[in-house]
Amino acid sequence: MKAILINPYPYYARGVEGIVYPPLGLIYLASVAKNRNLGDMRVLDANIMKLENKGVIAQILDYNPDIIGISSNIVTHRSALELAKLIRLNGMKQLLLVGGPYPVLFPDKYLEYCDIIVNGEGEETFCDILEACRYKKEIFSLKGILYKKDNSIFHNKNREFMDNLDDIPFPDYTLLKPSIDYYSKRARIIKNIMAPVMTSRGCPYQCTYCNKSVFGSTFRCRTPENILMEIEWLHKNFKVDQIDILDDNFNLIPERAEKLLDKIIDTDLNIAISCHNGLRADKISDSFAEKLKKSGVFKVGLGIETADFKLMQTIKKNLDLNKVKDAITALRKQRITVHGYFIFGLPGDTPSSMKRTIEFAKDVNPHFCNFATCIPFPGTEVYNIVRKEGTFLEDVDNGVSSGFFDGKVFFEINGTKAKDVSYYCKKAYKDFYFNAEKILDIAFTIKNFRELKWVLSTSLSLVKNMLFSLGKKQS
Numbered sequence: 001m002k003a004i005l006i007n008p009y010p011y012y013a014r015g016v017e018g019i020v021y022p023p024l025g026l027i028y029l030a031s032v033a034k035n036r037n038l039g040d041m042r043v044l045d046a047n048i049m050k051l052e053n054k055g056v057i058a059q060i061l062d063y064n065p066d067i068i069g070i071s072s073n074i075v076t077h078r079s080a081l082e083l084a085k086l087i088r089l090n091g092m093k094q095l096l097l098v099g100g101p102y103p104v105l106f107p108d109k110y111l112e113y114c115d116i117i118v119n120g121e122g123e124e125t126f127c128d129i130l131e132a133c134r135y136k137k138e139i140f141s142l143k144g145i146l147y148k149k150d151n152s153i154f155h156n157k158n159r160e161f162m163d164n165l166d167d168i169p170f171p172d173y174t175l176l177k178p179s180i181d182y183y184s185k186r187a188r189i190i191k192n193i194m195a196p197v198m199t200s201r202g203c204p205y206q207c208t209y210c211n212k213s214v215f216g217s218t219f220r221c222r223t224p225e226n227i228l229m230e231i232e233w234l235h236k237n238f239k240v241d242q243i244d245i246l247d248d249n250f251n252l253i254p255e256r257a258e259k260l261l262d263k264i265i266d267t268d269l270n271i272a273i274s275c276h277n278g279l280r281a282d283k284i285s286d287s288f289a290e291k292l293k294k295s296g297v298f299k300v301g302l303g304i305e306t307a308d309f310k311l312m313q314t315i316k317k318n319l320d321l322n323k324v325k326d327a328i329t330a331l332r333k334q335r336i337t338v339h340g341y342f343i344f345g346l347p348g349d350t351p352s353s354m355k356r357t358i359e360f361a362k363d364v365n366p367h368f369c370n371f372a373t374c375i376p377f378p379g380t381e382v383y384n385i386v387r388k389e390g391t392f393l394e395d396v397d398n399g400v401s402s403g404f405f406d407g408k409v410f411f412e413i414n415g416t417k418a419k420d421v422s423y424y425c426k427k428a429y430k431d432f433y434f435n436a437e438k439i440l441d442i443a444f445t446i447k448n449f450r451e452l453k454w455v456l457s458t459s460l461s462l463v464k465n466m467l468f469s470l471g472k473k474q475s
Contacts, residue, residue, distance in 0.1 A: 003040070003042070003069065004065040004069070005029060006056060007026060008070060008072070009051055009053075010076045010078065014401065015406025015408070016404075018403070019188065019244070022045060022171075024198065025071065026071055027172065032127060036127055042175060044059055045176065047076070053086050054086075056083060057083075057086055059177075060092070066133065068092070068094050068097065069097040074399055075399065075402075077398070078398070081110065096116075097116050098117055099122050104117060104119050117147070119158060120144055120159060120213065125143065125159055128144075144159030161201075170229075180195055180240070191241035192242075195238065196246045199221060199245060199260065200221035201219075201221075202248075203215070207317045208346075208382045209315060209381075228263045231264070241270070242271065243273055245278060246278065252280065252283070254283050254288060258288065258291055273295060274299045284326075289336065292331070299336065302338065306343065306357050308348075311348045314348045315348075341370050342372070346374045347386065350415075369428070371428040371429055372404040372405075373421055386411045389414065390413030393409060407425055
């Protein structure tokens, strides 16, 4: 058995210039299958390689797999569908799988070309499919899949989430094309080679703008001992000296996070750590910030979203805004670079609440801020609210061609117009960044020439995209 799993390249997309990580979900699938001796696995990240679908077809033909898998999300949706269609047009008869939130939400679009949609957490389902193919067993009775038969779409029983994440083998980057070191140029890195690490899955919070269809709402975590083993394994086998923690909720249980930090501190690996997201600001104490620093953390990202108390309740994030400034102060005291993330245009946002958010961002003063416009992901409460009460300015059911860094406004609702959201998003960047004090503040976060290049290129791309998008006439 041979299988190739593909992360497609959205060649049409704007505003996706942020950090690009290896497709960890696909690598986990391939690693679990390899660990169970279910065949030869390959993961092709066409996105990082900027390899369009004709080039992907050439890669598939060269590898000649028995099974082809494609990952799809809101930005890669169009490219994933085009690839599936192209595979069939080239006469390929292999079993064609697709996974991700979008195919489950819009199965009719994908099952025109694909045989099976993998639903939710995919490791066990993927392995069951491989075993069924190897031993010529029935595939379409498996848990966790959708398929089409006699013009009807069948949604099989959902597969249970895995309880013991320590049982999952570490992601094997020998299965990935390109190599792991290729990604370092698309990340803020102070060492040489970066790799992502997920220490938990699932999020118990009910934020209205978030789709949790893959990992669910139940928080499941790996043991600190298992995580440390992975870090040491990455360092030994792939020369990784920086890890980026990609959890949704790394410090949901602060005692657990601190135990891991203590174990890292006790080693002599000298690993640099970035917590790009996943830290709750209201769970960061002075002592926790100190342990972050001692363990090698040089950057954290805090999802703040809004400074309007009423809107904070509406979006169900329930972040204690009074603790945000204390958290940023504690992190700054440890000389940890802080990124603050805000969203404009959420249902319930108004010009006055957006003004408050801008003033709040300036007051709490993280080193960097990203002011994004709300993308109404299908499958979220925000999407359903807009469908019921607002007006879509773009058909997000067919994917989007803009990422978080583009500034496009996707809907209007409750009297808040697209032009207002665009105006305040642009104003936020101008007010926060365009002063000598902030430029100097950012300059002191730069630790080497590589970081300087990253900061400059990211800033230029962001400004270019914002000016392009916000300068356009909104509906």
